[in-house]
Amino acid sequence: MSASRIVGVARAVASKDLRIEWRSRVMTNQVLPFAAIVMVLFAFALDNDGILQRVAPGLVWMATLFASLVVVQRSFAVESADSAIDALRLAGVPSQGVYLGKVAALVVQLVVCEAVLAALALILYRVNVDRHGAVLLVTTCILGSLGIAALAAVYGGLSVADRGRETLLPLLLLPALAPVLIGATRATESAFGSDGARAAEGWPWVGLLAVFGAIFLFGGTLGFGPLTDE
Amino acid sequence: MAKDVGGFPRRWVCSVSLVSETSVVDVRDAVVLLGSFPALAEATLTIERGELVVVQGANGAGKTTLLRLCAGLVPLARGTARVMGHDVGSNRAAVRANVGFLGHANGLYADLTAGENLSFWSDVVGASRTEVAAAAHRMGLSERLLSTQVGRLSAGQKRRTALAVMAVRRATLWLLDEPHAGLDAPGRDEIDTLLRDAVAAGATVVVASHELERSASLATRRIEVVGGRIVESGGHS
Amino acid sequence: MSNAQTSVPPPTRTATTRNLGLIAILGSVVLALLGLFFTAEDVVQGSSVRIMYVHVPTAWVAYLAFVFTAVCSAGYLRGKKHSLNLDRLAGASAEVGVIFMGLTLVTGSLWGRLSWGTYWDWDPRLTTTVFLFVTYVGYLAVRGLGGTQQQRAKRSAIVALFAVIEIPLVHFSVLLWRSLHQEATVLRPNGDVRMDGLMLFSLVFGVAVFTVIFAWLVLHRNRVLALVDAVEMRGIDAALAARHAEGVPT
Amino acid sequence: MKHADFIVISWVLSFLPIAFYAWRNARRARQLDPLVEKSDKPWT
Numbered sequence: 001m002s003a004s005r006i007v008g009v010a011r012a013v014a015s016k017d018l019r020i021e022w023r024s025r026v027m028t029n030q031v032l033p034f035a036a037i038v039m040v041l042f043a044f045a046l047d048n049d050g051i052l053q054r055v056a057p058g059l060v061w062m063a064t065l066f067a068s069l070v071v072v073q074r075s076f077a078v079e080s081a082d083s084a085i086d087a088l089r090l091a092g093v094p095s096q097g098v099y100l101g102k103v104a105a106l107v108v109q110l111v112v113c114e115a116v117l118a119a120l121a122l123i124l125y126r127v128n129v130d131r132h133g134a135v136l137l138v139t140t141c142i143l144g145s146l147g148i149a150a151l152a153a154v155y156g157g158l159s160v161a162d163r164g165r166e167t168l169l170p171l172l173l174l175p176a177l178a179p180v181l182i183g184a185t186r187a188t189e190s191a192f193g194s195d196g197a198r199a200a201e202g203w204p205w206v207g208l209l210a211v212f213g214a215i216f217l218f219g220g221t222l223g224f225g226p227l228t229d230e
Numbered sequence: 231m232a233k234d235v236g237g238f239p240r241r242w243v244c245s246v247s248l249v250s251e252t253s254v255v256d257v258r259d260a261v262v263l264l265g266s267f268p269a270l271a272e273a274t275l276t277i278e279r280g281e282l283v284v285v286q287g288a289n290g291a292g293k294t295t296l297l298r299l300c301a302g303l304v305p306l307a308r309g310t311a312r313v314m315g316h317d318v319g320s321n322r323a324a325v326r327a328n329v330g331f332l333g334h335a336n337g338l339y340a341d342l343t344a345g346e347n348l349s350f351w352s353d354v355v356g357a358s359r360t361e362v363a364a365a366a367h368r369m370g371l372s373e374r375l376l377s378t379q380v381g382r383l384s385a386g387q388k389r390r391t392a393l394a395v396m397a398v399r400r401a402t403l404w405l406l407d408e409p410h411a412g413l414d415a416p417g418r419d420e421i422d423t424l425l426r427d428a429v430a431a432g433a434t435v436v437v438a439s440h441e442l443e444r445s446a447s448l449a450t451r452r453i454e455v456v457g458g459r460i461v462e463s464g465g466h467s
Numbered sequence: 468m469s470n471a472q473t474s475v476p477p478p479t480r481t482a483t484t485r486n487l488g489l490i491a492i493l494g495s496v497v498l499a500l501l502g503l504f505f506t507a508e509d510v511v512q513g514s515s516v517r518i519m520y521v522h523v524p525t526a527w528v529a530y531l532a533f534v535f536t537a538v539c540s541a542g543y544l545r546g547k548k549h550s551l552n553l554d555r556l557a558g559a560s561a562e563v564g565v566i567f568m569g570l571t572l573v574t575g576s577l578w579g580r581l582s583w584g585t586y587w588d589w590d591p592r593l594t595t596t597v598f599l600f601v602t603y604v605g606y607l608a609v610r611g612l613g614g615t616q617q618q619r620a621k622r623s624a625i626v627a628l629f630a631v632i633e634i635p636l637v638h639f640s641v642l643l644w645r646s647l648h649q650e651a652t653v654l655r656p657n658g659d660v661r662m663d664g665l666m667l668f669s670l671v672f673g674v675a676v677f678t679v680i681f682a683w684l685v686l687h688r689n690r691v692l693a694l695v696d697a698v699e700m701r702g703i704d705a706a707l708a709a710r711h712a713e714g715v716p717t
Numbered sequence: 718m719k720h721a722d723f724i725v726i727s728w729v730l731s732f733l734p735i736a737f738y739a740w741r742n743a744r745r746a747r748q749l750d751p752l753v754e755k756s757d758k759p760w761t
Contacts, residue, residue: 005356008353008356009353009354011353012350012353012354013354016339016342016346016350019341019342019346020339020341020342023341023342023379024341078339078341081340082335082336082337082338082339082340083333083335083336083337084337084338084339086301086303086331086333086335086337087331087337087351087395088354089303089326090301090302090303090326090330090331091326091327091354091355091399092323092326092327092355093354093355097354151629154629158609158622158626165612168608168609168612171601171604171605171608172602172605172608172609172626174601175598175599175601175602175605175633175637176602176629176630176633176637178598178640178641179636179637179639179640182640182641182643182644183640186644204643205643208639208640208643211636212636215632215636216629216632219628219629219632223625223628223629226621226625227621227622227625227626229322261703261707263615263703265613266699266702266703266706267706267710268703268706268707268710271706271707271710271711272707272711291713305614305615305617305618307615307703308703456713457710457711457712457713458707458711458713459711475747477742477743477746477747478746478747478749478750478758478761479742479743479746481760481761495732499728502728503724503728513720514720514721514724515720515723515724517724518723518724518727518728521727521728521731521732522727522731525731563738566734566735566738569734570730570731570734570735573727573730574727574730574731577723577726577727577730578723578727580723581720581723680735683739684735684738684739684742687739687742687743687746688742690746690758690760691742691745691746691749693757693758693759694745694746694749694750694752694753694757694758695745695749697749697753697757697758698749698752698753701752701753701754701757
C-alpha cells in the first residue's frame, strides 16, 4: 500500500469528519459548553482565586480528557450510525489511512476545545501568560492532543464500532492517558506560571508528550486495522 | 493481516480476468457463528460470473449472514469460502476490493449531502470526477438531490445514492440485502432495472429478497436458505 | 457428593503442576517462617518490614506476568498458525497478574499505614501500580467481548501489546512527576530498609516462591481456558444439529 | 489495631485470594471435564 494513497485516504477521512462536525455542531453546541460549565462549576466549588490559579492547568486537562471521551465516541458513532464503517472496511481502503485521518480530525477538535478551555482559564481564573509561555502552551496543546487522539482512535475504534461496548472506552483510555495528563498539566503550569513555575521548566514535559504521541501514533497505525476489522 | 494487499492488482479490469477462471463465489460447508448461534450451518453455494441470484428464506434463516460472509464481514468458524478466487478468511482485503455490499443500512453519512458522500468515496477509492458523475447519472441523482443532506432524503433516494457509491467503487460482485425494502413501486422497478444493467455491464449480483413474484422475474437463479443451509429452489428462468 | 468430587484431582493436573504446587506450598511455609520469625526487625521501620516479604514479590511477579502476557501475545500474532494456546496463556497470565497486582495494592497500603501513618500516599510505585491495575482490568474486559476464538485472540493480543508499552511510559511519567514535586518527607516503603544477609535472602526467596505460585496458577488456568474453548467448540456441533432441524417440517 | 495485626493481615490477604482463585479454578475444571473428550486435553 503506497504512502501517497494512505495520505490521500487520511486527508479524505479527516476532511469528511471535520465537515460532519462543522455541520452537526455537536462540538460547539454540546462539547464546548460541557467543558466550559466544568470550568465555571469548579470556580464556584473552590471559590478561592489562589487555589483556582494553582489548579487551573489541571482543570484544563481534566476537562479536555472528559471532552475527548465524548468527541471520540462521536467520531466513531458517525461511522457506525449507518454502518459506514462496514463500507469503509469493504472499500479496500487502507486502515492506516482511516486511522491517521481519524487522528487528524480528533487533534483539530481537541485543540479547539483546549483553546477555549485555556482562554476560559485566563479569564475566569485570572491566569497570566507571557510570550514564551504562549509558545509553550500552544506546543503542549498540539502534542497533548496528538497523544490523546493517537490512543483514543485505537480504543475508540475497538469499543465504539460495535454496540454495547461504549463503557470500555474510559476503562481502557483513561489509565493509559495518565502520562499525557501529567505531562500536559505540568507543562501548562509552567506556561501559566502557576506556583511560581518558569516557562523553561515546561519543555521536558513537552518532550514526554512528544515521545508518547510518537509511540502510540506508530502503534496505532499498525494496530488499528487488525483491531477494528473483524 | 493485509499482507497480500500490496501485490494485488486493484484495478477491476484485472480482477475480471481472474473471475473468468473461477467461480465468483465458492462457499463450502461454511459455518458462521453469531455469538454461539450458527447463523450459517454448513452452507454450500457456488455462483458463476454474470448470474443474478435471488436468495430467499424466512427471517433468521441466514440470508444476511450469507451476504456478509461473501463480503468478508464476518469470520468463518469452519469450512471454506472463496470470493473471486480469494480466501475470505485470510485474504479479506483482496475480496473486499471487488465487493459492493448494501445491507439494511446504506453506509452513508447523514450530515453530508449525497454529492459529498459520493465524492468522499471517490476520494477514498481513487475514482475520477467523471466516474462519479456517470454513476450519479446512472442512478438518476439530480443536481438538486446531490446537494441535499442525506438525512433529508427519502428511503429510495438514499438507496440510489448508496448504489451510486457502489458503482463508484467499481464493485464487480454486488451483494444486496432486501434492496426493495421501504421503497414504493416505481422505486422497486428502478432498482430492478439498475440490477439488470449491472449484470449486463459484467457484474454479478446476489439479492436477498422476501418478494417472491418480483424476484421470479428478476433472477437468473433462485436459491433458498433454510436453517442456515442452502437449498436450490427455482431453476434458471 | 461435592466432598467426593473435591477429593478427585482436578482434570487440569499433571505431574508438573502437582510438583509445582507442592513446591509452592512448601516454599510459602518456609517464606512465612523466614519473614515472620527468623528475620530481624528493620532498624528504621521496625517489624513493619515483614510486609515487604509478600509485598515486593507479588509486585515483581505481577510485572513478570504482564510481560509474559505481551510475549505470548506477540508470539500469537507472529506465528503462522495463530496458536490459540498462546492466547490462552496470555489471558491466564494477565488474570494472575491482575490478582497479584491487587494484592500488591492491598499490602502496599497496609504497609503505608504502618510506615507513613496513612493508607494511601502518592508514591510513584503505588501510583503506577494503580494505573496498571486498571489497564489490565481493561485488558481482561477486552478478552470478554465475545466473537470467535480467533477474534478474541487477535483483539486481545493487540491490546496486550499496547498495555505493555504503557508500563514504562506510565511509570516514567509518574516518577518524573513525583521527583519534581514535593520530595517525600515520610519513609519510602522500599527505600530505607537496611538489608542484612538473611533479609535479602528472604526477599529473593519470596520472589522465587511467588514465581512458582504464578507458574502453577497459570498452567492450571491455561488448561481450564482450553477446556472452556473446547466446550464451546463442542457446543457448535449441537447448535449445528439444532439449526439444521429448523428446516425440517415437523 | 496493633502493629502485628497489620502484618498478619497482610500475609493472610496475600495468600487467601490466591487460594480462593486456585480453588475456583479447580472447581471450574471439574465442571467442564464431563463435557469434553480426552482429545481436548492434550496435557493428559
